[in-house]
Amino acid sequence: MSSEKNKQKKARLHSRNKNRERYDLSALTTSNPELKNHIIPNKFGEDSVDFSNPLAVKLLNKALLNHYYGIKNWEFPDENLCPPIPGRADYIHHMADLLAENNFGTIPTGDIITCLDIGLGASCIYPIIGVTEYGWKFIGSDIDPKSIASAQNIVNSNSSIKDKIECRLQKNSKDVFHGIIGKEDIIELIICNPPFHSSIEDAQKGTRRKIKNLSGKKVKTPELNFAGISNELICDGGEYKFIQNMIIESEKFSKNCFWFSTLVSKQSNLTRIYNLLEKTEANQIKTIPMGTGNKSSRIVAWTFLSKEERKEWSETRWKTLL
Numbered sequence: 001m002s003s004e005k006n007k008q009k010k011a012r013l014h015s016r017n018k019n020r021e022r023y024d025l026s027a028l029t030t031s032n033p034e035l036k037n038h039i040i041p042n043k044f045g046e047d048s049v050d051f052s053n054p055l056a057v058k059l060l061n062k063a064l065l066n067h068y069y070g071i072k073n074w075e076f077p078d079e080n081l082c083p084p085i086p087g088r089a090d091y092i093h094h095m096a097d098l099l100a101e102n103n104f105g106t107i108p109t110g111d112i113i114t115c116l117d118i119g120l121g122a123s124c125i126y127p128i129i130g131v132t133e134y135g136w137k138f139i140g141s142d143i144d145p146k147s148i149a150s151a152q153n154i155v156n157s158n159s160s161i162k163d164k165i166e167c168r169l170q171k172n173s174k175d176v177f178h179g180i181i182g183k184e185d186i187i188e189l190i191i192c193n194p195p196f197h198s199s200i201e202d203a204q205k206g207t208r209r210k211i212k213n214l215s216g217k218k219v220k221t222p223e224l225n226f227a228g229i230s231n232e233l234i235c236d237g238g239e240y241k242f243i244q245n246m247i248i249e250s251e252k253f254s255k256n257c258f259w260f261s262t263l264v265s266k267q268s269n270l271t272r273i274y275n276l277l278e279k280t281e282a283n284q285i286k287t288i289p290m291g292t293g294n295k296s297s298r299i300v301a302w303t304f305l306s307k308e309e310r311k312e313w314s315e316t317r318w319k320t321l322l
Contacts (some may be wrong), residue, residue, distance in 0.1 A: 012291065014093040016133075018068040021084040023049070025058075032063035035141060058082045069132045076150040080122035085129075087290070087297075088193075090149040091263065092129045094191050094288045094299055098259055102310050108318045111164065114185070118176060118192040118246070118258075120167060122150035127165045127192055128158075138165045139187070141180045143173045177249045181256055186317070190250075192262040196241040240269045241243035247302075251280045252302030258313055259299035263290075270300070277302050 013020045025047055029036045035049070038056035042048035050056040058078070064085045065071040066291050095115075100107045113136040117126045120140030126140035135306050142148050152167045181187065250260045264270060270287075277285050282302040290297045305313065 013086055014090045016088060016096075016114050017089050019064065019089070023064075025049075027067055028060065028063040031067040032059055035059045037065050051136045054078070054082065057084075061085050065128065070160055071128060071132070071154075071158050074123070074128075074154060075157075076122035076154065080147065080150065083121070083123055083125045083193075085125070087295075088125050089133070089179060089289050091191060091193075091299060092126060092133060092291065095191060095259070095301075096134055096160075096259075096263060098201075098286065098288075098301060099103065099188060102258075102314045103318055107134065108188075108314075110135045112186045113137065114139065114319060115189040116141065116181070116187050117263075118180075118190060119194065120147065120151050122147040123165075124151035126193075127151075128161060129152070131161045131164045136188075139168055139180070139185075141168045141170045143170045145169055147175065168286045174245070175249070176246045177253050178290055181253050185256055187257045188259065188317075190257055190260045190318070192243075192246060194239050194246070194250060194262055239264070239266055240272060243269070243273055243300075247273070247276050247280060250302070251304065257303075258305065259301050259303050261299050264298050264300050267296075267298075270298075275306065280304075 002111060025035075025039060029039070035056070038050045038059060039047050040050045049060045055078075055158045061082060061084070062074050065074050096107045113134070115127070115130055115136050115138050117138060117140045120142040122144075124140060127140050130138055143153070148167045151165075155161055155165045155167070170176075170180055172179055213291070243264065246260070246262060250257070264273065264322070270305050274285065277300075279320060282304055283306055284303050286299075286301040288299040288301065290299060303310065
């Protein structure tokens with residue numbers, strides 16, 4: 001088994017990320033005029049979005065999706081998580097690079113590539129970016145029927161992604177892949193942004209810290225600036241428990257999928273994750289550092305396929321793309 005666990009400083013946004021530079025507020029407010037009402041001076045006296053306001057954050061992300069990705073209709077309940085677009089896009093771009101490593105340096109594109117997003121959410125954000133950037137086909141799973149319905153409505157409302165994203169309800173909240181991946185499913189990439197809080201108190205503590213950093217204000221009962229209902233943010237046992245279940249189940253689908261992956265928010269969880277992956281005899285483990293704003297994170301990816309099996313996979317499934 002080979003492993004790449006090198007520690008690196010916080011990375012900049014990916015070179016293909018459409019939002020590497022400062023937001024073009026003029027273009028974004030033209031795309032979504034309502035955003036103008038939420039532009040305020042930052043601590044340097046420059047125009048900025050009021051990131052401590054959940055509505056402002058949602059309007060910003062709607063503008064980004066409209067202006068850069070051609071998504072005209074992106075509506076979902078306010079109580080659901082509103083994802084920051086640049087960080088979500090980075091995950092997709094890094095996974096594209098991972099596929100390229102097994103395809104002679106060329107990113108395989110088009111609907112021959114199938115991805116599974118664990119925890120699709122009401123916003124459908126990872127599939128949106130994967131489809132619009134690379135033309136991939138997506139399966140999205142979620143335990144919440146309302147989130148599935150919301151994501152499906154977004155898919156149906158945008159012609160550029162319609163018929164390219166399949167939303168599947170996970171009926172057993174204790175399962176990750178069982179009930180979602182069928183025997184005949186062949187999947188290139190599995191992505192996941194797991195819930196990283198272990199309790200409501202833990203989530204509120206993190207949000208208080210975030211709001212203080214953004215606005216300098218102390219708040220007793222904070223409103224999440226990226227919103228989010230409990231199952232999107234909170235898991236019994238926290239981030240590690242969710243990823244633990246994911247790794248254990250992944251072994252049973254080792255031949256269905258090329259790369260499994262997950263975001264890992266807490267660096268303190270890495271050692272236990274690596275140890276578990278080694279116990280399950282993952283053939284290769286990759287750690288990809290990510291960083292947006294003041295936040296550092298990383299992707300941990302693993303595959304059970306041998307080098308020979310990976311070569312055969314790419315040559316038989318992707319050869320028409322070269």
